[in-house]
Amino acid sequence: MPTSPAVVIIPAYNEEPGISRVIADIPRDLISEIIVVDNGSTDRTAAKAREGGARVISQPDRGYGAACLAGIAGLPPGTEVVLFLDGDYSDDPAQAKDLLRALEEHRSDLVLGSRTRGCPQPGSLTPQQRFGNWLSTAIIRLIYGHAYSDLGPFRAIRREALSKLDMQDRTYGWTVEMQVKALQQGLKVVEIPVSYRPRLGRSKVSGTLSGTVKAGFKILWTIARLSLRSPLT
Numbered sequence: 001m002p003t004s005p006a007v008v009i010i011p012a013y014n015e016e017p018g019i020s021r022v023i024a025d026i027p028r029d030l031i032s033e034i035i036v037v038d039n040g041s042t043d044r045t046a047a048k049a050r051e052g053g054a055r056v057i058s059q060p061d062r063g064y065g066a067a068c069l070a071g072i073a074g075l076p077p078g079t080e081v082v083l084f085l086d087g088d089y090s091d092d093p094a095q096a097k098d099l100l101r102a103l104e105e106h107r108s109d110l111v112l113g114s115r116t117r118g119c120p121q122p123g124s125l126t127p128q129q130r131f132g133n134w135l136s137t138a139i140i141r142l143i144y145g146h147a148y149s150d151l152g153p154f155r156a157i158r159r160e161a162l163s164k165l166d167m168q169d170r171t172y173g174w175t176v177e178m179q180v181k182a183l184q185q186g187l188k189v190v191e192i193p194v195s196y197r198p199r200l201g202r203s204k205v206s207g208t209l210s211g212t213v214k215a216g217f218k219i220l221w222t223i224a225r226l227s228l229r230s231p232l233t
């Protein structure tokens with residue numbers, strides 16, 4: 001089945017060690033453009049991204065969601081599918097093919113790459129991340145009856161569905177906001193296993209205590225806030 005051309009958005013904050021390889025491994029035949037959102041990097045992330053053929057958008061306001069929102073604001077007109085991917089080479093960009101294929105084959109709105117279903121390499125997911133994933137997905141299952149297995153970054157979504165979700169979170173609540181709102185709005189969601197390996201460069205979230213705590217609270221708060229506002233609607 002033919003797949004729609006997709007635009008890739010990569011939020012990147014000081015990802016000089018990995019960004020070139022991430023870009024180089026993206027299968028170009030299915031991707032019409034690669035946008036790297038430089039989130040105030042102090043290294044050569046932006047220069048390397050340009051060298052690799054990506055369009056660089058600068059978003060000086062730090063935050064994962066802020067970077068993703070800036071990428072969305074910069075999408076070319078006519079974009080039908082958006083693929084999100086991290087800049088640290090933990091995900092395998094070649095698997096963009098599998099995500100896009102699943103989007104078409106299942107006629108879904110959102111395809112999530114599940115790291116827990118895909119045998120993550122030792123050291124790539126910390127025990128705190130596994131626990132956080134387990135807790136968050138268990139709470140979502142209790143409220144919405146849908147069993148997600150992960151809140152990972154690698155995902156493909158139809159542009160129309162993305163607009164309907166009206167994404168707002170500017171930090172670590174981004175991925176879970178998308179998943180909860182997708183259930184609230186009855187989107188067709190599919191998960192496929194993806195691989196995951198230890199990142200290149202230094203972690204800013206899961207590898208630090210403050211990042212882990214802040215991300216954990218933000219994720220739980222996001223689930224609570226969205227569910228109290230409009231459960232199951």
Ligand SMILES: Nc1nc2c(ncn2[C@@H]2O[C@H](COP(=O)(O)OP(=O)(O)O)[C@@H](O)[C@H]2O)c(=O)[nH]1
Nearest residue numbers: 011012013039062063064086087203204205206
């Ligand atoms: N933590 C963090 N990551 C950002 C920010 N802006 C963009 N990113 C990117 O978000 C992705 C996830 O961050 P990372 O440090 O790998 O988190 P981890 O995988 O949980 O260790 C990477 O591609 C970062 O470069 C930001 O302000 N904070």
Ligand SMILES: [Mg+2]
Nearest residue numbers: 086088090199
């Ligand atoms: Mg990472």
